[in-house]
Amino acid sequence: MLTSLSIKNYALIDSLHVDFNDGFSIITGETGAGKSILLGGLSLILGKRADLSSLKDASQKCIIEAVFNISNYKLKSLFKAEDFDYEEQTIIRREILPSGKSRAFVNDSPVNLSSLQLLGARLIDVHSQHQTLQLTSNDFQFQVIDALANNEAALLKYKAELKAYKTLQKEYKELLDFQAEAIKEHDYNSFLLNELTEANLVEGEVETLEEEYETLNNIEGIKEKLSEADQLLSDDDLGVINALTTLKNVFQKLSGFSSKYEELFNRANSSLIEMDDLYSEVNDFQEHIDADPNRLEVVDAKLKILHSLMQKHVASNVSELIVIKDALEEKVSVTENLDDTIQKKQSEIASQETLLNTISKDIHDKRLKVIPQLKKQLETILVDLGMPNAQFNIEAVYGDTYFENGKDELSFLFSANKGGSFNELKKAASGGELSRIMLAIKSVLAKYIQLPTIMFDEIDTGVSGEISNKMGDIMLQMSKSMQVFSITHLPQVAAKGHSHFKVYKEDVNEVTQTNLIKLNHDERIVEIAQMLGGTEMSTSAIAHAKELLN
Known part of the structure; x- marks a missing residue:
């Protein structure tokens, strides 16, 4: 207040x-x-x-x-x-x-x-004869009926579920739009995925294949150099191994004279062991290295495929190609499983509609129950307000559309005269009549809700x-x-x-x-007397004022 x-x-x-x-x-x-x-x-x-x-x-x-x-x-x-x-x-x-x-x-x-x-x-609600538009508003008319029907809790529940319903509908539309776009891209994505799948991608494979390619492509030169290394290591006259063997023997004879010479012997011996091991590896390489034109062709072809795929997908290595392949797999999978997702969303929407229908039907039934009461109360009040022939024709028709306050379409019609036709309030009632109707409605509302x-x-x-x-x-x-x-x-x-x-x-x-x-009380007597008879107050005006106040 x-x-x-x-x-x-x-x-x-x-x-x-x-x-x-x-x-x-x-x-x-x-x-x-x-x-x-x-x-x-x-x-x-x-x-x-x-x-x-x-x-x-x-x-x-x-x-x-x-x-x-x-x-x-x-x-x-x-x-x-x-x-x-x-x-x-x-x-x-x-x-x-x-x-x-x-x-x-x-x-x-x-x-x-x-x-x-x-x-x-x-x-504050300020109301005058010129401010009756609210009365002709469908929303306000519903508020009046719902106040009498005690629909507040049901309407809050309905609005919350309607919000959830609209969210589901939005998600459903987004799925359909996504499906339409996904179908367009599905064939192309599948083609790209097949290319990457058939390439049998392995992380680090490019580096390994390039090394193998260099080896196979230069096999004769490698053989020649391995043979040269073999000769340098094992030649009877100039070979490193024979020279180190002789050197080791020299240091062995000196090692008995001083620990310094023994250290030289140990180092020569270590070098000889290393050279023996190196010679064994060179021999092993020589035994297992052979020209393989077929393998070279396979390696070359695989490298060309991988480089082509990296260029096509703007990838710098196979690891990035694998990430792209995984993303394509997900896109293709989502597209292929969209029908199931859409059906599930349709089922959720149907369940939500069932819930909304249950709540809105309860709201509708309560409205139907109180409409006769509202009609009777308003018409009774309007008789006292000088409108003895005022009649209302109020109907709430349960439809198929989910409105913000239920599924009802409201018809709130009025006739001011006996035998007159019913029409919308703004067409059937004058400004003064609308004002009295609003007073009647507000007086009814005051019994049910805190205005x-x-x-x-x-x-x-x-x-x-x-x-x-x-x-x-x-x-x-x-x-x-x-x-x-x-x-x-x-x-x-x-x-x-x-x-x-x-x-x-x-x-x-x-x-x-x-x-x-x-x-104060005396001042009210004077004011009301003046309202009755003007500034020249008569004894009867004062007496009448006192009578009204009492």
Whole structure:
């Protein structure tokens, strides 16, 4: 509920602060006294765009601040989603600077206008004869029916499952799109994979084959050099082995004279052993090296294949080719198994549809059950509001489409006159009738859900005293469960309020200012008497005012 409102430097308001109570509050004042200014200031708190022309003193900033008690409004999730600091006593402040810049704050944290509008809609509902579009909205009509049907939990469940359903549908479409593209590439990918598979790729194979190729391709030269090495090692006259044998024998004879010579002997002996081993390997190579034109041809062909594949796939080695081959295997496998994946996704979608159908049918059944109750309650209230022939034709037809709030298509038709045809509300009802219908709907809603503070702005304009009396009774009844304001010119309504505020103008230092004061009991008698009989109050007007207040 709105507990206080402060306005500084706005339109005709220099400085104003007022505290409000719960229950039914009345706001009265002569035409032009500034009630629209008060609503204009309040609308800034609710997120309306600021206008520099609103500043009373263009050199000073305008500040509008409202305090709300939101402990019963279940707004913690909204505050969390919008990253507001949650406080049960929440303060909203708007500032309009002389530069034209506007700032908004919730509990001293800056917020943008879209977030403020979202919060404001949950705090105050300002309703006038010119603001009945909400009533003709299909979404609002569903909200009314679902409030009576107690569908809140079922709708939350439905919306969560609908979100999951849409995610499955998106994934299914992506699979179909992927399959269409994959089929185009499948044959080519299969061809590439077969090429790589047939190449029998082995890591490091290129280096091994290139070494073998060099050997086979230069076999005669290698043989010649091995023979030369054999001769250098084993020649009887000049061979290294014979020379080292002689040298070893010389050092052996010297080794008995000194340990220094023994060291020379050991080194010569080691060298001779190494040369013997080298000679054995040369002999082994000579025995096993032979020209093999067929093998050379095979090696050459395999190298050409590998180099061709590396060039084709822009790979620097066989290891990279193996990675590419593995990726192609996965692509081909995924494409070949897509049908199974798609069938599985179709099955998941079908299961989700079954779940959605179950929830939406439950929502539908509850709606059907309460529609007659809603129709009866509205028509009964409208009889008291001077519309004895008002009738509603409300139908919820269960269809095939998954809407955001179920599978129903709603027909909310109205006829104001006996024997008249039913039509959409915006076509069948006048502005005044729409206003009374909205009052009837809001009064019904107040019995079932916690509504925000509601401000009725002269919705009783143009109605008779008796009907205005009924309208006042309805607003008074609503105020038992919520905070209700009524801006009115009718004394029958004004007398029903728990609190009464008066908007008035006064000239201060030859400057006109708008003010708002709370009236005490005696002041209310005077105000209501003036509403009854004008400024020249008669004794009967005062007596009538007292009677209305009592």
